[in-house]
Amino acid sequence: MSEGPVSRALAMCSSEEADLLRLEEVFSTTLARTNSLILQPLISGDLEPSDSCDRECLRLLQQLHESAQRLWEVTEQSLRSLRQRLYHPPSIGLEALLLLRNADYVLQAHMEYIKSYTDCVVVQAFQRVSKRRSEYWRSQRKALRQLLSCVSPEGSVGTTMCQALHQPLAQHVQKYVLLLLSLRDTLDKCHPAQELVMHAVTLFGNLQSFMRQALDQAVATQALWHSLSSRLRDVLCSPTHRLLQDSQDIPVGVTPLRAERVLLFDDALVLLQGHNVHTFDLKLVWVEPGTDKCVLHILTPEEEFSLCTRDPQSQVLWQWKVTQAVCQALRGKKDFPMLGSGREPSVPPDCRCVAYTFRHEGRLCQATYEGEWCRAKPHGKGTLRWPDGRNHVGHFYRGLEHGFGICLVPQASEDKFDCYKCHWQEGTMCGYGICEYGTDEVYKGYFQAGQRHGFGVLDSAPQASQPFRYTGHWERGQRSGYGIEDDSDRGERYIGMWLADQRHGPGVVVTQAGACYQGTFQGDKMAGPGILLCEDDSLYEGTFTRDLTLLGKGKVTFPNGFTLDGSFSSGTDKGLYTQGVLDTAALPPDPCSTRKRQLGAGAFPVESRWQGVYSPFRAFARSGCPGELQEALLGFHVQSSRELRKSQEYLCCERSHPEDCEGSMEDILQELLLHREPKALQQYLRKALSNSRHPLGKLLQTLMLTFQATYSGIGANKHLQGMAQEEVKQHAQELWAAYRGLLKVALQRQGQTLEEEDIETRDAQVHGLLLPLLLPNFYSELFTLYLLLHEREDGLYSQGIANLSLFPDTKLLEFLDVQKHLWPLKDLKLTSNQRYSLVRDKCFLSAIECLQKIITTVDPREKLEVLEKTYGEIEATVSRVLCREHKLPMDDLLPLLIYVVSRARIQHLGAEIHLIRDMMDPIHTGGLHDFLLTALESCYEHIQKEDMRLHRLPGHWDSRELW
Known part of the structure; x- marks a missing residue:
């Protein structure tokens, strides 16, 4: 473009905008010259790096080159926006300038360059690389100085190079601020770009402070390396470190540790003891002022110590520096505009989320914890991993597993783990837990102090050669107290007491064949006298061998009342030998008492x-x-x-x-x-x-x-x-x-x-x-x-029901001696070919249907209410027959109730009656419900005795009437 149009375009904009354009042009040119004169030769030398330090320096210089290239690209973008504004002022507003519209974007490019530059300063990258081609760089010293705005004092090539890479940027930012301030003064308060200009002024003003602090820290860190021995320098020297405070500048002592020197970096607190270096990650450093105004307490995951200063002012300074450094480390970025003045809170939180590997001896040695911390202890949700494969994920409290957690413990065999899903208290399992072992056994129950304790269930592996299940009490990891064990292989169940993982004390063994043993166990075997109850109600009382074989004196009571009293033993062919007296003269036992022999109730309260x-x-x-x-x-x-x-x-x-x-x-x-x-x-x-x-x-x-x-x-x-x-x-x-x-x-x-x-x-x-x-x-x-x-009783009852079902209604009423004036003949609706004597299941139908509901509930109270309603239905039917309200006396009620029960055909009525009697509310004892239940029991017993084949059926009437 010719000079005329350019001059006219500049004349149409403010002088500040024109100055910004010239400033960007000059800076862009300077960056291009810096790149070609310094950075390109530094990274494209023909000599290979001789050691790791040289390789690190080369890497840092390459990063600096990339950030300088990035800064140049952003400057070019800013130039383009300025030119568009200057050449088309009516159509493009001031707020369209990149420097104003996206000031944070421009700032970020400057920040990246500053970081790369100071990284190089910290490790003296310019000095190290320049020495490798010293003759070349001495010949370029004049060209380097031309990049500076003033003639620099005599110094090394490295020093000149540092100034040439830093000074133009510092001057450029300073002029940015001045020009932006001038531009702000030219704008009205209501101008749409006013806020953007103020924001840019603030950002680049802060950038000036940040640059000065960053450079000061880099120079101080570079100087630190010269004050350390080569061994310490090899350990600590890193381009990312920035020295914030040195105890040689503000003295501080360390107790109980004896540190010769304390160094505070932006990411670590370092204690030097001779050739030993103790490094503490600032993310895991907690700072607390002591009761003494000259003492500062430091908490870390594995160490607690105090920094002791000479005066309170020094303590305040150290506390402020460490606190701000911790905040900065937790944020993961440097404070902007300068240390301690960022927008984030200046007090570090007590609770943090960091990963750390423990080094000291102890249960956590070499374990890595990743999760939440509080006051230097794992606290909250987290994960512990040990090198041997152990893992614990869950909640922690003051450094210990506490609350719900899952722990995996590898076993010797490959891909086998013990998995503990449990509640923990102060580092040990406590409360309910589920443990799945590498053997495929599973325990579900309670723990105390890391051991099974309380109630729990242990299951064997599904495919175990000897499958078992234990349900019961545990003490200190062993079966102790009352418990049940199923031995599926032998088809046995043990119910009783345990001690130290063995059956010990009173116990009952129930077998799949129906035999039951009860006795005292010792050392997992029955010892001393006991009893054996067989499925047919045969009873043996005497001594057993440890494998539950009859041995020694005993007595057998057979279901028919016969008894065998003598000595028992097993022969070589596993048969049973006995010598004693067989008594056949004894009266048959009461079937009710024989059937109801019960085990366990007296042995286990x-x-x-x-x-x-x-x-x-x-x-x-x-x-x-x-x-x-x-x-x-x-x-x-x-x-x-x-x-x-x-x-x-x-x-x-x-x-x-x-x-x-x-x-x-x-x-x-x-x-x-x-x-x-x-x-x-x-x-x-x-x-x-x-x-x-x-x-x-x-x-x-x-x-x-x-x-x-x-x-x-x-x-x-x-x-x-x-x-x-x-x-x-x-x-x-x-x-x-x-x-x-x-x-x-x-x-x-x-x-x-x-x-x-x-x-x-x-x-x-x-x-x-x-x-x-x-x-x-x-x-x-x-x-x-x-x-x-009650299987036998119910069998007799079922036979009685079957016999009574052969009767038609009127014949059954007659057979049960129900008075004829109580018969509800009106309920019997006859067809042309029927007689009263042949009609079935019509009389007292409402009572029958009501009684049948007794099996629809499990509640004894509701069953009794059904019985009461049945009684009411019987009385209502009788009252209807008599055409007046009538209360049935027991002599009339019982035969009518037998009729209703026989027609209701309720299965297992004996079991139902006994369950109601055992589980009913004692409040009903002696009342109506008790009376009705007693009446039902009498009906049940009466029906059991009805055998029409042997008694009254043949001679009572013509059997043809039944059909």
């Missing part, structure tokens, strides 16, 4: 069987239901570790929290207070018991597990029915006590107290409120035991 299940919930309530222990009590759900072991995705595994399901413990306790009225309480308890994340629901779930482990499968033996029904009642009492414990805590948090509960009130709540709610959860296993126990 029901209130002491499952203390390991109840006690954690009691302790939780006594401690005030702290929320942080909620998951340790209730457990958790996580993905199966067998998959996690392969990819170690356990590091980010998800689990369900109690608060995710039904709220926190605070919410649970608050809800307790809102549902204390009887109806609301029943609904609340039903909801709580069905939720495994509620303390009551979790307790019930665990009790169900123990019940199934004891009485299902092999344990479904009629001789254990007494134990089972005792346990259900005890569980109801314990659940009510657990509810009361939670309620007490909820009231205490409201400043209230819980009134004492008398025994009568407690029993009424347990039987009337809680037992009906939890009985369905145990009903399947419990009713099976009743079925087995």
Whole structure:
């Protein structure tokens, strides 16, 4: 473009804009000359680097060259925007200038150049490289000085080179600020570019301060290396280090360590002890003023020491310097515009997230922790990894595993791990946990001090040669207390006491064949006297060998009443030999007492069987239901570790929290207070018991597990029915006590107290409120035991029902001696070819249908209500027949009830009656329900005795009438 148009364009803009254009042009030219005269020759020398220091210097110079190229490109972009503005002033506003529109972008290019330049200064890169071609650079000294605005004093080539690479930039930024300030003064306050200009002035004004500080730190760091021995210099010299404070300038002592010199860099605190260097990453340095105004406490992951100054002023300076350096290190960038004046808070946070490898001897030696810290200790979420493959991911508290965590421990065999998913307390497993071992055994239960302790379940590997399951109590890692073990290989279940991993004390062995042993065990074997109950109710009382073979004196009682009293032994062919007296003259035993021989109830008091299940919930309530222990009590759900072991995705595994399901413990306790009225309480308890994340629901779930482990499968033996029904009642009492414990805590948090509960009130709540709610959860296993126990009785009853079903209605009423005036003949609707004597299943139909509902519920109270309604239906039918209200006396009720029962054809009625009798609320004893249940029992016993084939059927009427 000709001179005329350029001059006219410049005349149309402000002189400040024109000066900015000239400034950028000059700076662009200077950068180009610097690149060709200095940087290109430095990085394109024909000599290969001779050592690692030379290679490092060359790398830094290449970075400087790249940042200088970047700065030149940005300057060229700024030039283009200025030219567009100057040559087209009406169409392009002042705010379109790159220097104003994107001042941060321009600033970033300057910052990158400053960092690269000071990195080179720190390691004296210019001096080292210039020496390699000293003759060449001496010939270029005049050209280097021409880059400077003034004649520099005589100095080395390296020094001149440093000035030539720094001085033009410093002068350029200074002129930027002056011109921008002048431009601001020419603009109106409402000009759209006013704020942009002010922002640019602030940025480049701060850049001036930053450049001076950066250069001062680089020069001071460069000087430091000369004051150190070559050994220390090799350890510490790094282009990224910037010296912030030296104890030689402001003296400071170190206790209890004895450091000769303290160096504060922008990323580390260094203590020098002779040739030893102690380096502390500033991200993991916590600073605390001491009680003495001349003392400053320093906390690090493995060391704690104090810096002692001569006067309080020195202590304040050291504290300020270290604090600001820590803040800067945590932010990962230098303060701008200068150290300690950044926009970020100047007080470092107590909680941080950093990775660190421990070096000192101890359990964490060589372990790497990555996660949250507080006051120099792992605190919060984090991961520990050891070189041998051990990993722990979870929560930490003051340096120790605390809270939920997952730990993998490698085994000797390849790709085998023990996986512990557990709650931890002060570094050891404590609370609920799930452990999956490399052997494929799995333990689910409670821990204390790192060992199985309390209630837990241990399962063998699915494909184990001798599969087993232990459900019971543990103490210090061993089976101790009451417990159940299934031996699937032998088809046996042991129920009883344990000590030090062996069966010890009273115990019961139930076999798949139906035989039951009860005795005292010692050293895992039965010792001394015991009993053997067979499936056919044969009873042996005497001594056994350790493998449960009859040996020594004993007595056998057969189901028919015969007894064999003598000595027993096993022969070489494993047969049984006996010598004794067989008594055949004894009266047959009472079948009822023979069938109802029960085991275990006297040997294991029901209130002491499952203390390991109840006690954690009691302790939780006594401690005030702290929320942080909620998951340790209730457990958790996580993905199966067998998959996690392969990819170690356990590091980010998800689990369900109690608060995710039904709220926190605070919410649970608050809800307790809102549902204390009887109806609301029943609904609340039903909801709580069905939720495994509620303390009551979790307790019930665990009790169900123990019940199934004891009485299902092999344990479904009629001789254990007494134990089972005792346990259900005890569980109801314990659940009510657990509810009361939670309620007490909820009231205490409201400043209230819980009134004492008398025994009568407690029993009424347990039987009337809680037992009906939890009985369905145990009903399947419990009713099976009743079925087995009363199988013979129910067989006779079924035969009696079959016999009575042969009768038509009127004949059956006649057979049962029901008075004819009570017969509901109006209910019998005859067809043309029918007679009254042949009509079936029509009389008392409403009562029959009502009684059949007794099997539709598991609640004894509701079953009794069904029985009461059946009685009401019978009376209503009779009243309708008599056309007046009529109360049935027992002599009339019993035969009518027998009729209704026989027509209802309820299976296993004996089991139903006995379960109702055992589980009914004691409040009904002596009342109407008790009377009706007694009447039903009489009907049941009467039907068992009806054998029409042997008694009254043939001679009572013509058998043709039956068909």
